[in-house]
Amino acid sequence: MSETSDSEYNSSDEELQEAFAKGLLKPGLNLAVExxxxxxxxxxxxxxxxxxxxxxxxxxIERLDMVNALAPLAPELALQMQExxxxxxxxxxxxxxxxxxxxxxxxxxNDFRRENMFHRQAQGAVMEGINKLKKFGISTFRPDDYFAxxxxxxxxxxxxxxxxxxxxxMTQRSEKVRQLRQQxxxxxxxxxxxxxxxxxxxxxxxxxxxxxxxxxRKDLDFLDDKKKPQDKSQGKPHINxxxxxxxxLKMQMKAAKFGYGGKKRRSKWNTRSSSxxxxxxxxxEKPKEGRxxxxxxxxxxxxxxxRMQMKAKRK
Numbered sequence: 001m002s003e004t005s006d007s008e009y010n011s012s013d014e015e016l017q018e019a020f021a022k023g024l025l026k027p028g029l030n031l032a033v034e035x036x037x038x039x040x041x042x043x044x045x046x047x048x049x050x051x052x053x054x055x056x057x058x059x060x061i062e063r064l065d066m067v068n069a070l071a072p073l074a075p076e077l078a079l080q081m082q083e084x085x086x087x088x089x090x091x092x093x094x095x096x097x098x099x100x101x102x103x104x105x106x107x108x109x110n111d112f113r114r115e116n117m118f119h120r121q122a123q124g125a126v127m128e129g130i131n132k133l134k135k136f137g138i139s140t141f142r143p144d145d146y147f148a149x150x151x152x153x154x155x156x157x158x159x160x161x162x163x164x165x166x167x168x169x170m171t172q173r174s175e176k177v178r179q180l181r182q183q184x185x186x187x188x189x190x191x192x193x194x195x196x197x198x199x200x201x202x203x204x205x206x207x208x209x210x211x212x213x214x215x216x217r218k219d220l221d222f223l224d225d226k227k228k229p230q231d232k233s234q235g236k237p238h239i240n241x242x243x244x245x246x247x248x249l250k251m252q253m254k255a256a257k258f259g260y261g262g263k264k265r266r267s268k269w270n271t272r273s274s275s276x277x278x279x280x281x282x283x284x285e286k287p288k289e290g291r292x293x294x295x296x297x298x299x300x301x302x303x304x305x306x307r308m309q310m311k312a313k314r315k
Contacts, residue, residue: 060132061136061138064129066125066128066129068121068124068125068128069124070117070120070121070124071120071121071123071124071127072120073116073120077116081112081113081116084109084112085103085109088103088106088108088109089103092106205222208222
């Protein structure tokens with residue numbers, strides 16, 4: 001019994017060693033794994049059927065897909081690529097520390113070529129796409145007033161306008177208040193200056209009067225030195241107004257009696273000759289008998305109704 005068990009163990013060890021030598025086993029714990037019976041299938045017909053179900057038959061204008069060749073290489077780009085290849089070859093030739101590459105295998109040049117191919121691919125798609133859009137009658141240029149179109153709604157722009165108007169009114173109000181405050185300052189300053197000037201003139205005048213009283217000054221010329229108040233009409237254009245004949249006669253009489261223009265001060269002082277002049281004196285006349293009769297009342301005024309009737313007749 002023991003001999004048979006030893007032979008079985010030896011045979012199993014030999015099988016494991018052979019499997020490990022062939023590479024079927026890896027170091028570590030090896031367990032038997034049950035394989036599932038599910039197998040993957042590649043059913044092409046079902047996949048095409050599902051593709052037809054989810055596919056959308058849209059027009060090209062909705063898809064804008066392009067399959068096109070590269071655009072022709074521009075001469076300046078070709079010249080630039082050639083110059084870069086020459087420059088790169090000189091750089092590699094002069095520095096042996098850098099790895100040496102052929103021009104077709106150089107990664108630096110390949111990066112530039114790859115970017116150039118992307119650019120040419122996009123350029124070709126644009127050129128072909130613009131032609132297709134023109135065939136469909138779709139404009140490819142923005143209108144002149146494109147950037148003038150409002151991205152906000154009318155209600156929003158109305159609120160913005162009201163806010164701007166409110167700010168403008170507040171600014172105007174503050175500016176007006178500032179101007180009024182400035183005008184008040186200027187008016188107050190002018191008033192103070194006028195008051196100081198008036199006090200200075202009065203002080204000077206009183207000093208001259210004191211000098212005259214003390215006998216230091218003999219003349220009264222300082223009375224004439226006071227400035228006359230400026231005429232309000234000075235500096236304004238003369239307005240030719242028609243003067244009434246009665247008012248003109250009154251002005252002439254006043255001018256004959258009191259004089260017109262010139263110095264008026266002390267012109268009406270009483271002197272010996274003026275006091276003795278009685279040429280203008282007229283004895284008052286006795287009151288004449290008026291419309292009133294002797295001892296009776298005058299003519300009575302008509303009543304209101306009578307006056308209205310007479311007024312209507314005159315019309």
